[in-house]
Amino acid sequence: MEIVYNLVVVLHLVGMAIIVGGYIAVLRAPKILPGMWHGALTQLVTGLALVGMRESGAVDGEEPLNHAKIGVKLVVALVVAVLVFRGRKRTDVPAGTVHAIGGLALLNVLVAAVWE
Numbered sequence: 001m002e003i004v005y006n007l008v009v010v011l012h013l014v015g016m017a018i019i020v021g022g023y024i025a026v027l028r029a030p031k032i033l034p035g036m037w038h039g040a041l042t043q044l045v046t047g048l049a050l051v052g053m054r055e056s057g058a059v060d061g062e063e064p065l066n067h068a069k070i071g072v073k074l075v076v077a078l079v080v081a082v083l084v085f086r087g088r089k090r091t092d093v094p095a096g097t098v099h100a101i102g103g104l105a106l107l108n109v110l111v112a113a114v115w116e
C-alpha cells in the first residue's frame, strides 16, 4: 500500500504545481487557466484519498494526522476550487480573484510544510 500512497502524494504535488505554477505564469496578466480547475480538483481528490489511506491504517510508518491542519487545508482547497470554478469560463475575472487563488494555494503549501 505504501507505493500507492506515495504515488498519490506525487499526484498531490503535481496538482499543487498546476495551480501554483499556473498562477506564477499569469502573474503579470492575471487570468484563470483551464488547467487550474483540474489542479484544484486533483488537490481535493488526492488530498481526501491520502487522508482515507492514513486513517484506515493502510499505510505503515506514518504519524497520526493532525485533524485541525487537515480541516484548514480542506476549507482553503474548497475556496480555491469554488473561485476557479466560477471564473473558469470568464474572460473578465478580477485580478484580485486570481491573486486569491494563487495566494490560498500557496497558503496550503505553507500549512502542509510548516504546521506539524
Ligand code: HEM
Residues within 6 Å of the ligand: 009, 012, 013, 016, 019, 043, 044, 046, 047, 048, 050, 051, 070, 073, 074, 076, 077, 080, 104, 105, 106, 108, 109, 112, 113
Ligand atoms: C490547494 C490545495 C492543496 C495544496 C496546495 C496542498 C499541498 C500539499 C503539499 C505541498 C503537501 C506536502 C507533500 C509531502 O511532501 O508530504 C501536502 C501533503 C498532504 N496534503 Fe495537501 N494540499 C492541498 C489540499 C489538500 C486537501 C484538500 C487535503 C485533504 C482534505 C490534503 C491532505 C494532505 C495530506 C493528508 C498530506 C500528507 C500528510 C501531511 O504531510 O500532512 N491536502 N499537501
